[in-house]
Amino acid sequence: MRAKVETQDMRTIQIYDTTLRDGTQGEGVSLSLEDKLQIAARLDEIGIDFIEGGYPLSNPKDAEFFQRVRAMKFKTAKVCAFGMTRRKGVIAADDPGMKALVESHAPICTIVGKTSDFHVTEVLRVTLEENLAMIHDSIAYLVSQGREVFYDAEHFFDGSAANSDYALKTITTAAKAGAKMVILCDTNGGTMPEQIAERTRWAREALEPLGVQVGIHCHNDCELAVANSLSAVDAGAAQVQGTINGVGERCGNADLISVMANLGLKKKGYSILGGRGLTHLTELSRFVYETANLNMRSGQPFVGQSAFAHKGGMHVHAITRATSSYEHLDPELVGNERRILVSELSGRSNIAALTAKHNVSDDRELMDRILKQVVDLEASGWQFEAAGASFDLLVRRATGNFNSHFDRLKYHVGVSAANQGEPVTEASVKLNIRGQERYEVAEGDGPVNALDAALRKALAVEYPTLRDVQLIDYKVRVVNGQQGTAARIRVIIESADQHDVWGTVGVSENIIEASWLALVDAIEYKLCKDGVA
Ligand SMILES: CC(=O)SCCNC(=O)CCNC(=O)[C@H](O)C(C)(C)COP(=O)(O)OP(=O)(O)OC[C@H]1O[C@@H](n2cnc3c(N)ncnc32)[C@H](O)[C@@H]1OP(=O)(O)O
Numbered sequence: 001m002r003a004k005v006e007t008q009d010m011r012t013i014q015i016y017d018t019t020l021r022d023g024t025q026g027e028g029v030s031l032s033l034e035d036k037l038q039i040a041a042r043l044d045e046i047g048i049d050f051i052e053g054g055y056p057l058s059n060p061k062d063a064e065f066f067q068r069v070r071a072m073k074f075k076t077a078k079v080c081a082f083g084m085t086r087r088k089g090v091i092a093a094d095d096p097g098m099k100a101l102v103e104s105h106a107p108i109c110t111i112v113g114k115t116s117d118f119h120v121t122e123v124l125r126v127t128l129e130e131n132l133a134m135i136h137d138s139i140a141y142l143v144s145q146g147r148e149v150f151y152d153a154e155h156f157f158d159g160s161a162a163n164s165d166y167a168l169k170t171i172t173t174a175a176k177a178g179a180k181m182v183i184l185c186d187t188n189g190g191t192m193p194e195q196i197a198e199r200t201r202w203a204r205e206a207l208e209p210l211g212v213q214v215g216i217h218c219h220n221d222c223e224l225a226v227a228n229s230l231s232a233v234d235a236g237a238a239q240v241q242g243t244i245n246g247v248g249e250r251c252g253n254a255d256l257i258s259v260m261a262n263l264g265l266k267k268k269g270y271s272i273l274g275g276r277g278l279t280h281l282t283e284l285s286r287f288v289y290e291t292a293n294l295n296m297r298s299g300q301p302f303v304g305q306s307a308f309a310h311k312g313g314m315h316v317h318a319i320t321r322a323t324s325s326y327e328h329l330d331p332e333l334v335g336n337e338r339r340i341l342v343s344e345l346s347g348r349s350n351i352a353a354l355t356a357k358h359n360v361s362d363d364r365e366l367m368d369r370i371l372k373q374v375v376d377l378e379a380s381g382w383q384f385e386a387a388g389a390s391f392d393l394l395v396r397r398a399t400g401n402f403n404s405h406f407d408r409l410k411y412h413v414g415v416s417a418a419n420q421g422e423p424v425t426e427a428s429v430k431l432n433i434r435g436q437e438r439y440e441v442a443e444g445d446g447p448v449n450a451l452d453a454a455l456r457k458a459l460a461v462e463y464p465t466l467r468d469v470q471l472i473d474y475k476v477r478v479v480n481g482q483q484g485t486a487a488r489i490r491v492i493i494e495s496a497d498q499h500d501v502w503g504t505v506g507v508s509e510n511i512i513e514a515s516w517l518a519l520v521d522a523i524e525y526k527l528c529k530d531g532v533a
């Protein structure tokens with residue numbers, strides 16, 4: 001699929017990011033001040049229109065964000081500070097939340113107010129009239145202080161289903177008080193796409209005569225936040241609020257990555273991000289995961305590692321003829337890449353695609369032999385999907401292009417613990433390296449760490465580039481556990497140097513031996529890729 005061509009009759013949709021506010025309301029999501037500033041800079045780089053930096057009344061870190069962000073020069077993004085309507089019974093100018101918003105110096109203040117009569121009387125415990133006054137006074141005060149105001153109509157869809165007259169009064173009050181945009185919030189995330197469309201149209205028609213547009217803010221409790229956001233856009237919403245990777249309160253917010261990819265590449269008639277930025281979506285998604293110290297979702301649409309990964313033999317066969325056969329768009333359009341996986345579900349095409357760099361893909365007999373080896377090994381617990389480096393070595397061995405750089409003579413691993421003390425792990429290895437015997441001992445945090453340290457100590461004199469290698473991940477899984485004590489252990493190790501990350505696998509009934517096999521492959525692969533003879 002080619003990138004969409006911009007035309008004059010396209011409707012521009014504003015993208016409003018609340019990763020730094022609603023995103024941090026997600027369980028396990030916490031960002032330092034520096035993290036927030038760095039994410040804000042990245043959001044601006046891709047062309048996001050609005051960045052909600054936080055809730056200045058809530059905590060000193062958020063208040064400081066607004067002071068620090070003033071020194072940053074953004075290309076497109078405008079910074080928004082979040083707060084709620086004034087408290088009951090106080091005048092807006094005296095309300096601590098209003099003061100915090102004004103002191104944030106943010107050019108835009110986004111304030112949340114109650115739309116649902118149930119929330120007004122049962123949660124806030126004020127009269128319906130007082131809530132309308134709270135909405136009016138707060139917006140009018142912020143406008144009088146020179147701020148642009150976005151009004152988040154909390155529980156808009158539930159509130160307008162229960163009492164549409166009152167819901168309408170709240171949003172028209174906001175519009176008349178000077179709000180630039182009224183954002184319809186599916187706060188509990190329980191609304192269906194057709195209701196979102198119908199209510200958005202209804203609100204848009206009510207606010208249009210007042211010169212105010214509507215936006216949409218959806219939560220993902222029914223796994224519909226992205227679909228609901230798109231549905232609202234079709235019904236006339238001019239702004240979509242959401243977070244990068246969909247982080248946020250409970251099940252999260254609308255994932256802006258998918259919202260932007262769909263609006264920018266799939267749906268017709270919409271323009272976002274000034275027509276740029278989409279090729280950086282994968283990079284942005286991974287940067288946010290990394291900064292927030294969260295695990296990536298491999299199957300995340302558009303930007304996940306598996307979003308364009310092909311495993312089934314029939315799929316790979318078709319992909320080699322026409323990529324569109326099993327891809328809805330070109331991964332490069334969102335900055336992602338196509339991957340071919342190898343496994344027991346592979347056919348000759350997977351092997352041919354993965355061995356292309358070895359220049360052996362025309363050899364059908366060799367392809368079949370490699371495929372059989374993969375299928376047999378996977379039947380006994382090996383797995384090559386996450387161990388591309390072990391597969392590469394398997395191909396080198398099958399094609400006669402592999403000479404080991406060392407041979408094991410023996411290893412030993414011991415763990416000792418004194419009465420009250422921490423256990424101490426020590427490993428020793430004896431290797432034959434190009435005809436010379438070498439024996440080394442090392443301590444480590446655990447058996448695998450000690451074994452890795454001893455192995456690399458023994459090899460580093462002959463192969464100094466191994467000092468650059470780091471073991472970055474270690475996964476253990478029991479396979480064919482039904483065989484009781486004969487259960488096998490599969491170890492997957494991820495290693496890295498300054499340039500690459502690679503995965504290796506080892507399988508044995510013994511966890512140390514399985515780890516050894518994966519460690520040896522990690523080192524052999526590094527030496528092969530560096531061209532060490
Ligand atoms: C839908 C959303 O995501 S809205 C954003 C939600 N985000 C957060 O809550 C994170 C940041 N929040 C905070 O740091 C704190 O909750 C604060 C600083 C805002 C308030 O803290 P506290 O004063 O200790 O109040 P607490 O959090 O216990 O309760 C909320 C108070 O705000 C009131 N309130 C809630 N919504 C509104 C509103 N829209 N307008 C005015 N008052 C409101 C409640 O009635 C309650 O006051 P009460 O105890 O006098 O009845």
Ligand SMILES: CC(=O)C(=O)O
Binds near residue numbers: 022112186219
């Ligand atoms: C404003 C907001 O975060 C919500 O209603 O979900």
